[in-house]
Amino acid sequence: MSLPYREFYYPLNVFMHILTHEEGRVLYLHYGLFTQPDESIESAQERSTELLTQRLPPPPAKILDVGAGLGTTLSRLSARGYDILGITPDEKQIAMIGRPDVQCIRFEDLPPQPFEAIYFQESSQYIPPDPLFSQARAMTNHVIVLDEFSLRAGGTLHSFDAFLDAAQRHDFRLTEEVDLSRQAAPTIDYFNTRLERYREPLTRDLGITNEQVDDLIESGIRYRDLYRDGTYGYRLLQFNL
């Protein structure tokens, strides 16, 4: 079986495989933001993209999509008349997106150029906060972030306080903060309730080991607990110079 996402980095390939089988297609690599328990993950993911796009300046603004993933948000915005550049350091994603307006590069390495807004939809977690805001400072006065953070000690995600401090050190003011933790957390349940069921296809089609599936099940349960006890949280943030 030829799977275009087989070589995506682990565990993204696992989540792609489950989503592909369950939903028939995968548009996004980000959390769904659920408002009803029986809502589909795709419509919950669309809610996240909607929240993001509502905050952009109107087209034809020049926008940078950091961590373009599967390119869905980028192609929607491009169709709406935005002048948009997408970047991701993952050439497997680039091959799947198949668009000339997506470059294979890390944000930290992108030569500075002006943008009316830069957004990080679940890509800020891969970039240390100081390089992120110093690079952003050289390119824009408007940063939008949707991501999860460690709100207190005990987690391994970016510390929320350290992230806000880094923004301030580089002259960015926090102009909006929306707590989306309760809406995001059911996404973890979505995968936790399916991993065991997909053990066989995951090992057969992706070459994932049984131990890796066990680890994912265990870490999924721990992760959900960290959301439940408030160690982890999910935020929409806007920063302006």
Ligand SMILES: C[S@@+](CC[C@H](N)C(=O)[O-])C[C@H]1O[C@@H](n2cnc3c(N)ncnc32)[C@H](O)[C@@H]1O
């Ligand atoms: C969880 S995915 C989110 C993808 C997409 N934004 C979405 O919402 O569906 C994280 C994305 O960040 C990208 N990424 C990881 N490290 C990065 C870096 N240093 N610079 C830019 N993008 C990065 C990944 O390749 C991937 O595209």
